[in-house]
């Protein structure tokens with residue numbers, strides 16, 4: 509029952525979220541893609557969804573999770589080892605030639621810097637989307653940042669003032685000393701690059717962001733997106749140490765439309781889904797809801813815990829993204 513909004517999902521929205529989510533939303537982390545742009549069978553997560561997920565399809569789908577909101581955003585392709593980079597980037601560029609739709613180029617560490625520079629200029633990309641699955645270091649879940657986001661590509665981002673949505677990996681994410689060292693060095697050495705650390709600096713286990721967040725204090729070209737985080741603690745750490753003005757809402761569409769929840773477990777994290785979790789509690793009819801709804805609830809808990817005002821909540825949902833891309837074209 510992925511890709512399907514049920515009555516019980518809507519009830520959670522009506523009861524808890526309708527009064528929390530402001531009317532204007534800048535979604536800082538969303539994927540647009542076509543299944544035909546993958547070589548071989550499409551990745552499981554998207555295979556059950558629409559064959560073509562362009563801007564209009566995204567609008568239709570995100571309205572299921574947050575109805576009646578005016579949604580602009582920052583889009584990029586769906587990164588998989590089987591993706592055809594050229595087709596995915598062309599599709600993205602053509603889908604985002606409209607007001608309120610910004611886009612980042614999907615990049616591979618082996619790409620020539622001139623190719624990136626020319627493509628960004630030609631297609632109007634505002635930033636870059638590297639991904640650990642393309643890292644030269646294996647296994648990629650343990651890759652150091654430079655093996656999937658190189659100094660050469662950082663230099664291009666600095667030159668052109670590009671944003672970069674970076675999903676850090678390694679088991680301890682932001683608590684990992686080598687990640688901390690590279691993030692500080694990149695942010696300092698390339699000050700015009702705008703680093704967006706995806707998933708609250710991959711705070712799927714919130715303790716890693718809580719432990720590591722101090723390492724980024726004082727860096728003014730680092731932001732965080734909320735995408736697909738469904739466990740409490742990481743958003744709060746970012747708001748308290750870095751500031752609410754550096755946290756931006758992100759849906760992680762299409763991940764928003766799967767049923768599940770990612771929880772910190774021991775020193776790791778686990779994606780609970782209907783496929784790996786038996787819901788046979790005696791005390792109630794326990795059911796999953798959509799990741800997009802779980803993540804909004806988690807953000808609401810953080811806003812309450814940190815005492816954010818309504819205006820500050822509007823900042824997280826819209827104004828922080830608008831300020832980050834003030835020289836671009838969000839309406």
Ligand SMILES: [Zn+2]
Pocket residue numbers: 537539735760
């Ligand atoms: Zn994503």
